[in-house]
Amino acid sequence: MFHAKKIQTPLGEMLAIKSQKGLCVLAFFDGKSTEKQLKEIEKLGEIVENKHDEVLLNLEKELDAYFEGNLNEFSIPLDLIGTDFQIKVWNELIKIPFGKTRSYKEQSMALGNLLAIRAVANANAKNKIAIVVPCHRVIGTNGSLTGYAGGNKRKKFLLELESTQLNVF
Secondary structure, eight states: OEEEEEEEETTEEEEEEEOSSSEEEEEETTOTTHHHHHHHHHTTSOEEEOTTOHHHHHHHHHHHHHHTTOOSSOOOOBOOOSOHHHHHHHHHHHTSOTTOOEEHHHHHHHTTOGGGHHHHHHHHHTOOBTTTSOGGGEEOTTSOOOOOTTOHHHHHHHHHHHHHHTTTO
């Protein structure tokens, strides 16, 4: 069974879902792939609303602190649900420092396969945990804001939020 909670953020309403292991979905309700991600989770078990789940309440507090500029690292336990390759890519995303960006090429090189740029970009696109698993920190080699399931306006907002907070931490 999965527990779910709606969370309000400055970028719109988000849906948080957790398994027994940890957070497995944090997605914008109007995100490009949210519906598809929900269907993937529903295949694994029932999703029930739980406004009082401790992990989801802590996530909400951490997101509030993040958007207020008072948090640069999340402590919520994660349950990365995907293929072995996707999980490897997402774990690499988590290593990108707060306020920094990495190109898809750099991410591929960090994974040890320069030729895997498209596969890495595809895995990033399937990241189910927005913000906490920071796929918004991956940009094009030329610095362009490419492909964010929550939309490039949100990606730009998140990158600007983090870059203005760098001197605080």
